[in-house]
Amino acid sequence: MDGLFREYHRELATFAYRKLRDREAASDLVQDAFVRYIAHVRQTGTVAETPRFFLWRIASNLVLDIARRERRRGQMVALDAVSPHELADIAPSPERRLSARQEYGALRRALDELPTNARTALLLNRVEQMTHAQIAVRLGVSSSMVNKYISRALTHCVVRLSEAGF
Numbered sequence: 001m002d003g004l005f006r007e008y009h010r011e012l013a014t015f016a017y018r019k020l021r022d023r024e025a026a027s028d029l030v031q032d033a034f035v036r037y038i039a040h041v042r043q044t045g046t047v048a049e050t051p052r053f054f055l056w057r058i059a060s061n062l063v064l065d066i067a068r069r070e071r072r073r074g075q076m077v078a079l080d081a082v083s084p085h086e087l088a089d090i091a092p093s094p095e096r097r098l099s100a101r102q103e104y105g106a107l108r109r110a111l112d113e114l115p116t117n118a119r120t121a122l123l124l125n126r127v128e129q130m131t132h133a134q135i136a137v138r139l140g141v142s143s144s145m146v147n148k149y150i151s152r153a154l155t156h157c158v159v160r161l162s163e164a165g166f
Helices: 001-019 023-044 051-073 096-111 117-126 132-139 142-164
Strands: none
Touching: 001 023, 001 051, 023 051, 096 117, 096 142, 117 132, 117 142, 132 142
16 A cells, blocks of 8 residues: 555545646545545455556545535635625515515415325325325325325325416
């Protein structure tokens, strides 16, 4: 392992720095790549036929993981740099409240149009978080019938909401 580290550390660190533009992060990434390689060797009991390729693959995947994580987090900005009118208001706007009320009305009408068992199965599943098996016992039907009820109910609601413009 020491020989591998000496042989490939510099080129992996250069690669990581080019991708991350942060020496500490690049150093940590290379260290993680070697740790994962060692863990793989210990777990499988075999050394990779081409350790250089394997280390590069691990480092590349770690770079991708970092990029995904940063994309999820978004850009960091100091709170002082944001003006008060740019901060999000947690209260929905009057337009959004009206739209939500209209959407709720359309959904309520769609649910009222459903047969009783289909509506009940959907509400027990989505609102009460009951499993298909639990709903089947409650309604006295099979789990596959519950699946059909929920599928039909969802399709009906989606069509009705779409027709209403939502």
